[in-house]
Amino acid sequence: MNDQSPTRVQQMVASPLATHPLAPDGSNLVLVEWADQGGGFSPMQTMAPRHVHHEDDEAFYVLEGALAFELNGETVELKAGDAVMIPHGTIHTWWNPHPEPCRYLILVPRRLHELIEAIHSVDRETTSMSDLFRQYRSELTPE
Secondary structure, eight states: OOTTSOOHHHHTOOSSGGGSOBOOTTOSEEEEEEEESOOOBTTBOOSSOSEEESSOOEEEEEEESEEEEEETTEEEEEETTOEEEEOTTOOEEEEOOSSSOEEEEEEEEHHHHHHHHHHHHSOTTTSOHHHHHHHTTEEEOOO
16 A cells, blocks of 8 residues: 555545545445525525436535525425434425524535535536436425
8 A cells, every 4th residue: 555545444534524524434424514605585595406316315414504405395494403313205395594693514425425526526417307306316396
C-alpha cells in the first residue's frame, strides 16, 4: 500500500462530514451532510422531485433549521433534532420551508447515493430522469 492510499480505518471516518460523504468500501450505507441556504413556500422549491424508491429506505436528521417533507401526500415539518425514516414504497419529496439556512444528514443505501451522484452529474438535456430513476429501482411520480 502506498502512502497516498487511505487505510480501512481512515475510510470509516469523515472529518468534516460536510466536505464528503462517509462511504467506506464494503459498506452498504452512506452518510451525507447537506445544506440549503434558505427556501420557503413562495414558490416552494423541492430539493428533489417527487419520487418513490421501490426497494430502499432512507433516513433524514435535521441538524439546524427545518425541512418539510411530503410523505404519501401528507406534509410534516421537522426542526433541528427531528428525524424521519422513509420506508421504501413511500412517495416523497422535501424542501426547506423557511428563508433561513438548514443543515441535515441523509443516511441511504449505496444504491441511492449512486442515484444522487448520477442526478448531479448527467446532462439533463440528453438524459431522461425517468429512465435514470428506473435504473436505480426508483421512480419519479406525478406532481
